[in-house]
Amino acid sequence: MERDAVLFSNEAFYRAFADRDFTAMDGLWSRRHPVACIHPGWSPIAGRDQVMASWRGILSNPQSPAVICRRPQAYMQGDSAFVICFEEVDGSFLIATNYFTRETGGWKMTHHQAGPVPAPEGDDETVTSPIH
């Protein structure tokens, strides 16, 4: 199911983040469509080279915090999709949207935006499945 494939790519994004795996991260981002990225508190970054340079810096920085994806929910619209999820960072939370496009080789990222959010309510273990 395409929704599962989108959520798989979203998981792969957070796995690459957790593993500090720049090669995996680089492979997840689209080369066919224009990409952008809004890291929390940063100005927006436009263009693949600039976006990947930002990830190279983040993933090579030992001070970068661990990020755990919570409650991903996928929203499908044909050959594009976005996933909204909480990001748990050192016990506090961000909210992120990750945007994907369907390409040969799977769903590739074209945009990531994360920003502050109140802590989610309820039990994380019981609310992890997509609702749409």
Place this chain on the structure above:
Amino acid sequence: MERDAVLFSNEAFYRAFADRDFTAMDGLWSRRHPVACIHPGWSPIAGRDQVMASWRGILSNPQSPAVICRRPQAYMQGDSAFVICFEEVDGSFLIATNYFTRETGGWKMTHHQAGPVPAPEGDDETVTSPIH
């Protein structure tokens, strides 16, 4: 050009916001695809009814600030697109991404996320055109 049509819909979103025009806002959001919205500092809102209820509350609240869109840039990916822009609110800035899908009747919104950002650099009047 489709890019212009996307930027037109993005402008219409901020015009509806400025005019406190709920009917116009309602007409801008997709009825064919699932929608979501992340207002700055809020938990994410899922589903059209809930998203539109949030806009009804914001647009009917005389305390809601004026929002001016600055430097919109459109990123195209087939029948979907997203626009990144600064939102000037009472002299401070947010960064927003607005997601669109091409439908009969134009480019309709499926998602909006806004969060804090440093003030943009440079002269606003000279940097308003899309670069992609």
